[in-house]
Amino acid sequence: MPISGMTGFGRAEGALGAWSWAVEARSVNGRNMDVRFRGPPGFDGLERAAREGAQSRFQRGQVTVGVQAKRSEGAGSVRVNVAQLERFLEIGNPFVTAGRVAPPRLDGLLALRGVIEADDAGLDPEAQAELEAAMAASIGVALDGLLAARRQEGAALLPVLSGQVDRIGELSAQAHAIAADQPAAIKARFEARLKELAAEAATEERIVQEAAAMAVKADVREEIDRLNGHVDAARTLLASDAAVGRRLDFLTQEFMREANTLCSKSQLGALTTVGLDLKATIEQFREQVQNVE
Known part of the structure; x- marks a missing residue:
């Protein structure tokens, strides 16, 4: 299975008896797994079902599942709340007697709040269980659609990420080639510095300190070797069947650490330029990795 993204949408609809419903499942990026649910009362x-379904399919991201359900009109009986109707008549009677208002019409009375009540007696346990099972199945279908959408996003991300990793590898190779010229540049700079120090009657101890400081900055082979190792690790992760977003995120930090060190050790303008290009590419890679599950 290729890498998966964390953004997507899935929808499913269903019906059973007098009930019909629609399920929508959507997700966005998230560092951890977070499932949110909105559903009809009484279910x-x-x-x-939504939480277990999401957790069995995804490892990261903020997943929201919403269920909207309705029962067809006429499926439930209605009744007149006589007591409420009598209260309205009692309240309005003085105004009718005084001639201030016309006698109420039946349709007007029935439209008053609380006069007509729907008989929302619950389903029997067996029918309730059957209805919930059908709705849960639709949740599964919507989550499958979301899973397909996230995989589609991952398929689109894969060539982008692979291209960025290849670019990091190319820049590391350029850095290796340029770094071969650093010893000569360091030597020339050190000789110039020695002449400067000699003019100041420098002590042997001070000369040794200067030489040691320059020597530390001269060798970037370790950083380049680690960059190459990280490139190989990134390619392995991108070819993996597992959820690799967290590990790619960590690897990005390691990429940036080595690029920063390379820039700080650089004694050549060309090497610094390559280091800055490395940092820019790594940052682009990091932004895309945030979309990987």
Whole structure:
């Protein structure tokens, strides 16, 4: 399985008896796994289905699952709340008697809040379980759609990430070639510095200190070797079947650490330029890695 992204959308619809519903599952980037659920009242078991379904499919990202359900009109009976109707009549009677308002019409009375009540008696346990199972199945379908969308995003990311890793490898090779000229440049600079120090009647101890400081900056082979090792590790991760986003994120930090050290040790303008290009490419790589599960 190729790498997967963390952004996507999935939708499913279903119906059973008098009920119909729609499920939407969407996700965005996240450092950890975070599942959020919104569903109709009275179907508490659906949240567990959504959480378990998301956790079985994804390892990172903020996943939101929403279920909207409705029962067809006429599926439930209605009744008149006579007590509420009588209260409205009692309240309005003095105004009717005084001639201040016309006698109320039945349709107007029935439209008052609380007069007509839907009989929302719950389903029997067996019917409730059957309905929840059907809705949970639709949640699974929507999550499968989300999974497909995230994999599609990963497929689009893969060539971009691979190209950036290849570019880091190319820049590391350039740095290796340029660094071969550093010893000569260091030697020339050191000789000039010696003449400067000699003019100041420098002590032997001070000359040794100057030589040691320059020697530390002269060798960047270790940084380049580590960069090459990180390039190989990144290529291995990009070819992996596992969720590699966290490890790629860590590897990006290691890339940047070596690039920063290379720049700080550089004694040549050309090598510094390559180091800055490395840092820019690594930063682009880091931004894309944030989208990888």
